[in-house]
Amino acid sequence: MISGVATLDDVARRAGVSTATASRIINGSSKPVSAALRDRVEAAVADLHYVPNAHARQLARSERTAVGVVVHDVSDPYFAEITRGLQRVATTDGRLVIICNTYRDPARELDYVELLRAHQVAAMVLAGSGYHDAGFARALRGKLRAYELTGGRVAVIGRHDRTGDAVVPDNEAGGYLAGEHLYALGHRDVGVIAGPRNLTTTTDRLTGVRRAARSHHRPPPKVAYADFDRDSGARATADLLAAHPRLTAIAALNDSMAVGALAHLRGVDRRISVIGFDDMPIARDVTPALTTIRLPLADMGALAMSLALSPPSPHPRVERVPAELIARESTFPLDATLSVRP
Amino acid sequence: MISGVATLDDVARRAGVSTATASRIINGSSKPVSAALRDRVEAAVADLHYVPNAHARQLARSERTAVGVVVHDVSDPYFAEITRGLQRVATTDGRLVIICNTYRDPARELDYVELLRAHQVAAMVLAGSGYHDAGFARALRGKLRAYELTGGRVAVIGRHDRTGDAVVPDNEAGGYLAGEHLYALGHRDVGVIAGPRNLTTTTDRLTGVRRAARSHHRPPPKVAYADFDRDSGARATADLLAAHPRLTAIAALNDSMAVGALAHLRGVDRRISVIGFDDMPIARDVTPALTTIRLPLADMGALAMSLALSPPSPHPRVERVPAELIARESTFPLDATLSVRP
C-alpha cells in the first residue's frame, strides 16, 4: 500500500490468502478455487478499490496487448475518418489504441515509433507519413525494421518506399479522374491547388492531373502549393487566379482546400469550377455542393488495422484502394461558365 | 534476449559492464562514468537497436507519466477541437496522452476510467460525460474518488454533479443567447432541435432557450430530439416542420444538427432562420453561413488539461466559460421571412 495505491499484496493480506490465489481469482484463472476464498478476495478487492497495475501485469505476462497509431493529427477530418476505422477494428479485437500526432514533424514521427516500441505495442499503423526525404525515410525504415525483427507488426496507409503491409489509395488515378472530369467539361485552363510539396499524396495526385492534361493535349496545369487546410487553400486560390486570370477550373488536392477555394470565389464573384479530393463529410454541405474524388477513408483505416493485427505473411500485402468521382454542383461545363460572363 | 527483444542485460553483457552502469548511461544519470564505458554502451545500444521497456521502467520508477483523456469520439469535430487543446498542453508538458472513445456508452466510460487508473496515468480529463443517470453517476464518482485518493488528478469538461476541478461552458446562457437572438428578430414560433435527452449539454442549452421564450412572453418552443449529428438533425427538422407548419425559426443545439437542418431546408424551399451552437469550423462554409453560439473548444480543452496537471487545490476550481453569439447569414428578421412568401 505504498503511496496509497492498493497492491495485490494488500488484497491478499486482507483476504488472508497468498498473492498467487488472489491473482488467480482476479484473473479468472482456470484453476479451481473454493467459493469461500473467492468471496473473501472479491470483498477485499472491492474494499480497497483495487485495480491491478497494468505495467506490472504487462511485464509479468510479457505479451503485447496495445496497438499504436501514428498520424498527422487526429483532429484533422481526414485522419479523424481514418482513425475511426482503425479504432473500430482495434476495439473489436479488445485492444487499447495509443494515438500519436506528429503534426508532420519527421523527428516527432521517429520519436513516436520508438515510444510505441518501448510500450510493447503489438502492432502499429502509420498514416500521413511518406515524405520525400531520403534521410528520414532511411531512419524510419531502420526503426520499423528493428521493431519487426522483434515480432512487431506494422501497416502503413499511403504510398511508402518501404516494403511491407500497406493500404495504398490510388491517388494518381484519383488525380487523373479529377483532371479528366474538368477537361471533359470543356475547360482548357485548369489550375491545381496542391498540398505540401514533400508529401507523396501531393505528388501522386498532381501526377494524375497532369496525365489528364496530356491526354487532352493541354499544357500542364498551373500549380499553387498550400498546406492541405482551408485557409491556405483560399490564399493559394487567390494567388493562382491573380497570376492566371484565364483559369476556369480548379482542382484542389483535398476537400479542405477546395472549401477554401469556394470561400474565396464567393467573395470575388467569379464562376469557376472547383473539384476536391477525399469526399469529407463537409463536401455535400457547402454551396455549391462539392464535386470530389472519394476515398473510403474509414475503410482504409479498418483495413490497415486488420493487416497489422493479422499474422505476418511471407509476402507483403498491399491493398490498393480505388478512387471514385462524385459529381456534385461545384463543377460545370465551360459553356455555363462563359454564358454567365456577359 | 528472450523472443528477440534486446534487454538491458543484453546491452550490458555486450558492452562488458553491469546493468547498473548501462542504465546510468542510458538515462544520462548524474553519476560520473568514464568515456570508454559510455562509448561501449552506446555502441551496444545502437547495435542491438535497444529500446528500454517502458513498462519495466514505469514499474521500477513508479512515477506516473502518461495522462488519459476520455471523450465521446475524437473523430467528432466537437471533441476533435477539445482534444486538440488538450494535446497541446499535455505534449508541452512532455506527456503521452491516451485517448479513449466511449461512444456515449456509460459502461465503456466506467471501464476506461479503470483502465486508465490501471495504467497509472498521472491525470485524466473527461469530456462529453454527464448523463442523467443516477446509477452511472454514482459509479463514476466512486471510481474517480478512488483514483484521486491514490494521488490521481481529474478534471472534467462540462457540467457534472461531482465536486472537483472542472471547466464548464455556460450552456444555459448560450441557449438563452440563441433564443434571444431569434425572438429579437421578431420570430414568434421557434422550434428546437435538441441532442440526446440524457445529456446535461442538451438540457442546459434547452433551458436557456426556454428562458428566452419566457422573457419574450412566448410559449415554450417546440422541441424535437436528435443525436447531435447531421443526419439526425435533418430528420428532426423534417419532423418538427411537419408537426408545426408555422415555425419560422429553428435553434439547433449544435452545429452538426444545424447543418442537417440547413440541408433539409434547401430541399423543401422554405425560408427559415437557423441558429447553431459551438461554432465549428464548418459553420462559416455552409450556405447560408451559419449563425451560431461560439464556445472556445480548444481553449476549454487546454484549460482542463492544465487544471488536471496542476497540483491539487483544497478548493475545487471551476472555470466557467462564456458563450458568444456569432451572427452570420442563416438568421434574419421575421419580416424578411414573410416577404418572401408571396
Added chain:
DNA sequence: CTTTCCCAGGAAAGCGCTTACCTGGGGAGG
C-alpha cells in the same frame, strides 16, 4: 486403519528496469 492419489493453495522465481548501498583500487597526504 494404511496407503495412494488428487487437488486446493502457497512458496518463490522471474518479467526488465532503477537505485541505494557497497567495494576496491588509485591518488594524495603524512
Added chain:
DNA sequence: CCTCCCCAGGTAAGCGCTTTCCTGGGAAAG
C-alpha cells in the same frame, strides 16, 4: 612507504504481478 579518502563501477533489492512447481491434507481405495 603506509593510510585515508574518494569515486567509478558493481551487487542486489525491490517495483507489482503471473505462473511454475511444490506441499500437505482429505477422500478414495485397499
